[in-house]
């Protein structure tokens with residue numbers, strides 16, 4: 131009896147103390163991020179997070195995330211399915227992404243036909259810097275500006291938490307550096323934070339089916 135009490139306390143503590151994100155880079159000017167516990171096993175959450183072509187069905191922040199080659203030509207649709215992305219694994223590193231985002235986010239819930247708010251739409255061209263399926267982590271970094279002007283890298287990471295690992299901790303963080311980072315923070319810092327939070331809430335709802 132006593133040992134199971136200790137086990138529960140340990141697991142609860144671990145859920146709040148652990149992180150699967152890498153440490154912040156030293157030259158970070160500011161960062162936005164979110165975390166949320168999802169009632170589903172890690173692979174279920176990973177499959178939704180990696181299924182970029184279907185983000186429009188649930189994601190109020192990233193309305194489009196399209197895998198592309200080094201010239202930012204989208205790869206064929208059959209190479210962008212969840213099955214294809216899982217098969218590609220870490221070879222996705224150094225491929226490109228074209229993102230269409232909403233800052234601040236669209237009101238929840240959204241679906242594939244929810245129109246964008248044109249005043250809040252931004253496009254971004256990114257390089258996939260990490261794809262680590264066994265560690266359940268992925269990252270991409272904008273390549274429109276050189277780092278000394280603006281660096282922006284977004285990590286997303288999952289970890290198993292809760293008793294028997296039946297829950298998943300979703301964490302995502304974007305860190306900004308470079309000469310323009312302060313201005314970006316003034317203009318978009320609050321909206322970006324709202325967008326990260328909204329994606330976490332929407333991911334949970336999508337996975338849990340509510």
Ligand SMILES: *[C@@H]1O[C@H](CO)[C@@H](O)[C@H](O)[C@H]1NC(C)=O
Nearest residue numbers: 152153154155156157158305
């Ligand atoms: C940050 O700086 C510290 C002290 O200079 C160094 O030990 C550490 O490796 C640096 N971390 C990164 C991520 O660059």
Ligand SMILES: *[C@@H]1O[C@H](CO)[C@@H](O)[C@H](O)[C@H]1NC(C)=O
Nearest residue numbers: 146147148149164165166301
């Ligand atoms: C998760 O987010 C909360 C704020 O919502 C923050 O206080 C906490 O430090 C974060 N936890 C981790 C592990 O990042």
Ligand SMILES: *[C@@H]1O[C@H](CO)[C@@H](O)[C@H](O)[C@H]1NC(C)=O
Nearest residue numbers: 199204205206208209214217
């Ligand atoms: C698409 O996937 C097929 C089958 O895996 C592969 O042979 C082809 O090189 C891929 N094409 C691109 C543009 O990635």
Ligand SMILES: *[C@@H]1O[C@H](CO)[C@@H](O)[C@H](O)[C@H]1NC(C)=O
Nearest residue numbers: 237239240241242243244245
């Ligand atoms: C999709 O979302 C819009 C609001 O963005 C809503 O008006 C519409 O009814 C939704 N469609 C479905 C099929 O749920």
Ligand SMILES: *[C@@H]1O[C@H](CO)[C@@H](O)[C@H](O)[C@H]1NC(C)=O
Nearest residue numbers: 223224225257258259260273
């Ligand atoms: C993209 O990221 C990969 C992995 O970190 C890196 O090796 C490559 O140099 C990057 N490419 C560009 C164009 O930034």
